[in-house]
Amino acid sequence: MTDSLTHEPGMDPSHFPPIEDYAFLSDCETTALIAPDGSVEWLCLPRMDSPSVFGALLDRDAGHFRIGPAGVDVPSARRYIPGTLAVETSWWTPGGWLVVTDALLMGPWHHEDERSRTHRRAPTDYDAAHVLLRVLRCVNGQVQVDMDCTPAFDYGRLSPQWSYTGDTYHEAVAAPEGEEPRLRLTTDLNIGFEGPTATARTLLKEGQRRFVALSWSKHPPPATLQDAETQLRWTCHHWQHWLDRGTFPDHRWRGHLQRSALTLKGLSFAPSGAMVAAATTSLPETPGGERNWDYRYTWIRDTAKTLWALNELGLDWEAHDFFRFVADVAEAENGDLQLMYGVDGERVLPESTLDHLSGYEGARPVRIGNAAYNQRQHDVWGAMVRAIDVHTGPHHRVNDRLWRIVRTQVDRALTHWREPDQGIWEVRSGPQHFTFSKVACWVAADSGARIAEGRGEGKLAAEWRTAAEEIRADVLLNAVDERGVFTQHYDTLALDASVLLIPLFGFLPAGDERVRNTVLAIAEELTEDDMVLRYRVDETEDGLTGEEGTFTICSFWLVSALVEIGELARAKTLCGKLLAAASSLQLYAEEIDPHSGRHLGNFPQAFTHLALINAVTAVIKAERAQAANRD
Known part of the structure; x- marks a missing residue:
């Protein structure tokens, strides 16, 4: 075990976003909060009451996971995809538009946990996939995109140890000195390591897309961009189908x-x-x-x-x-x-x-x-x-x-x-x-x-x-x-x-x-x-x-x-x-x-x-x- 992390470049130790500026994600097993700059600043694993893996919400040293345009923090717009808990963040940079879509994935598969499987009531329910998916899209022009994934296990008390999986620069695993939970980072970006941080940088041009998936269980994460976009659609459809079951008055509210x-x-x-x-x-x-x-x-x-x-x-x-x-x-x-x-x-x-x-x-x-x-x-x-x-x-x-x-x-x-x-x-x-x-x-x-x-x-x-x-x-x-x-x-x-x-x-x-x-x-x-x-x-x-x-x-x-x-x-x-x-x-x-x-x-x-x-x-x-x- 090691001490808590030092401040990473780009993470201002004196600045916390207003509480109301966070976006909320859930897979009904855990939850995440995402700051306006595209940084995941709260994620507890494997349950919502477990110790945090990203805890910058409570200390700028306690772990974060940012994806966004280099040198630009303030987004132009954010919204939930209608009827879902998937959020889109858009940035206008001097070179072009970038949109990042974030979701905790739901998948049409069954848990190994028998109780979880039998508990479900709604036939449209999906199970938690145990994956935080982030999909990047350059709408026009070109945008330099940075990724900075710095876990800090156990409320910031344990530093990660990163290693490549399968001798590839596209997948890596982080764990606190071999303990649980183990985080797997899967992406079509080339990953590098800088101490406790997994990093990536790429230039996206108009129409290009990339994905980053952070997973923490035996469920296989999306391995390709096509898989990622398919599972994102499943997740959005899950939430929209769930909401369709409700009865909401035809009213301005x-x-x-x-x-x-x-x-x-x-x-x-x-x-x-x-x-x-x-x-x-x-x-x-x-x-x-x-x-x-x-x-x-x-x-x-x-x-x-x-x-x-x-x-x-x-x-x-x-x-x-x-x-x-x-x-x-x-x-x-x-x-x-x-x-x-x-x-x-x-x-x-x-x-x-x-x-x-x-x-x-x-x-x-x-x-x-x-x-x-x-x-x-x-x-x-x-x-x-x-x-x-x-x-x-x-x-x-x-x-x-x-x-x-x-x-x-x-x-x-x-x-x-x-x-x-x-x-x-x-x-x-x-x-x-x-x-x-x-x-x-x-x-x-x-x-x-x-x-x-x-x-x-x-x-x-x-x-x-x-x-x-x-x-x-x-x-x-x-x-x-x-x-x-x-x-x-x-x-x-x-x-x-x-x-x-x-x-x-x-x-x-x-x-x-x-x-x-x-x-x-x-x-x-x-x-x-x-x-x-x-x-x-x-x-x-x-x-x-x-x-x-x-x-x-x-x-x-x-x-x-x-x-x-x-x-x-x-x-x-x-x-x-x-x-x-x-x-x-x-x-x-x-x-x-x-x-x-x-x-x-x-x-x-x-x-x-x-x-x-x-x-x-x-x-x-x-x-x-x-x-x-x-x-």
């Missing part, structure tokens, strides 16, 4: 719904059905600050919202796979759910810091793992029961297996709802009687009662309804201030965006004055330039230092809540503003700086895209209902 659906699919882990919160770790919520977390895990609390969004878009296979994952976890845990799990159901997610990494723009520490996994958060029980309720549809009938899960989750909620917890935002200060946590326990009892009724368990349903009413009465007594506004927890007057979920979960009807007062108070008092903070850090002790940006998921919750209370015009205005704040590729990080528009936090953020789907769908339905009433 249709493209945002489709891109969000593709992003959510890309953040799913196909072998298990889990969905990670984001593709990255430790992108800062506060520039230069300590609010840096690892989001490459799946959170139980968002199961119901995930299922609702996927079902709403007609993506029932994905909804079923994700539901099966959380149901398997719940059954294995005998009801003792924790708030998050690894992508294959791992329970223990120990948190540590990578002190050798400088962090994105100096934001430290860089964390891997997430210590919040062992926090007590009461919303997980309601999330699980609500997910089963959503999954079973209007008849609320469940089999014996799911019924056992419902009973254990409702029992946990009713046993513990009077106790404090760390809340939805996973504060690292002391536990409190958080309002949303109580509401989530009400959700467990309320949804459970409907399911019990469907099972013919009338007596139990009545008991759970009585318990739900007791929880609701306690919340109304202790969490509403003198203005008739819901507060963050029982011992404060501070506002919290999580209470926007009260009308969305049906805790109170949207016409209730307390609901209206709360939604409007948050819109007026918990916003910066109309965008919603989760709470004001000077009013909430969360155990951390530094400011935050506005939480985009909370802003989309406000859109949905405004629709619920009949403020459609205001909801449409805010929704339009939020959609305009997306990246140029229609992606979102966790937060947005309301003043600069810059994105903050991990990227792309699954739950922002979930909330977008919910909000946009609510606006569209309300618009159509309003138009029908006029007619």
Whole structure:
């Protein structure tokens, strides 16, 4: 093993692209982020939660893989090939146009992993090929193209050792002193080595094409340009066929719904059905600050919202796979759910810091793992029961297996709802009687009662309804201030965006004055330039230092809540503003700086895209209902 790498020429150690300027790729096993200059700056292998091979996103020394025109970094344009997760980057140079197309390949072949093969539901699904493909095309003129592939294994701690394969200058292998993972670089360019870097340079003339394939498994990579272009077409067709299965309204915001659906699919882990919160770790919520977390895990609390969004878009296979994952976890845990799990159901997610990494723009520490996994958060029980309720549809009938899960989750909620917890935002200060946590326990009892009724368990349903009413009465007594506004927890007057979920979960009807007062108070008092903070850090002790940006998921919750209370015009205005704040590729990080528009936090953020789907769908339905009433 060797120390982390030194800075390579062309990689400015002081410059990090804005978070929102990265392109996102996925093969539903791992993900990659590509900077505007054509550099892969985030790729973890073999899974999305594995150590990085290219980690320049978190330290300019931690590995990158650039292909682009010599001496030109800033592209003229970038776009996704419509309906896909393949991205095209175009550069205009003094000599001509260059287009580079990047994709994590999908292939119509089967894994050796039996579980992965049997897990697939959709007949159009392909398996991950374990190949990052980069296709170069000179559109006109001529362009000098450089390739610089500098892996840095284990988050930049291990340097690669390159060697030619088969005595050819067109294929090479890199590995950390013979260990795994082994990277194979296959191309029709001549490869050379400069220390830890595999390099190539060529002059492309009008109409000429080249390819570079980076692979990491036994699947054969494309060996020729024709193979590469054929597999790229397969991959694009896979994504387009997948998207065709969805149901998207004919509306001006249709493209945002489709891109969000593709992003959510890309953040799913196909072998298990889990969905990670984001593709990255430790992108800062506060520039230069300590609010840096690892989001490459799946959170139980968002199961119901995930299922609702996927079902709403007609993506029932994905909804079923994700539901099966959380149901398997719940059954294995005998009801003792924790708030998050690894992508294959791992329970223990120990948190540590990578002190050798400088962090994105100096934001430290860089964390891997997430210590919040062992926090007590009461919303997980309601999330699980609500997910089963959503999954079973209007008849609320469940089999014996799911019924056992419902009973254990409702029992946990009713046993513990009077106790404090760390809340939805996973504060690292002391536990409190958080309002949303109580509401989530009400959700467990309320949804459970409907399911019990469907099972013919009338007596139990009545008991759970009585318990739900007791929880609701306690919340109304202790969490509403003198203005008739819901507060963050029982011992404060501070506002919290999580209470926007009260009308969305049906805790109170949207016409209730307390609901209206709360939604409007948050819109007026918990916003910066109309965008919603989760709470004001000077009013909430969360155990951390530094400011935050506005939480985009909370802003989309406000859109949905405004629709619920009949403020459609205001909801449409805010929704339009939020959609305009997306990246140029229609992606979102966790937060947005309301003043600069810059994105903050991990990227792309699954739950922002979930909330977008919910909000946009609510606006569209309300618009159509309003138009029908006029007619």
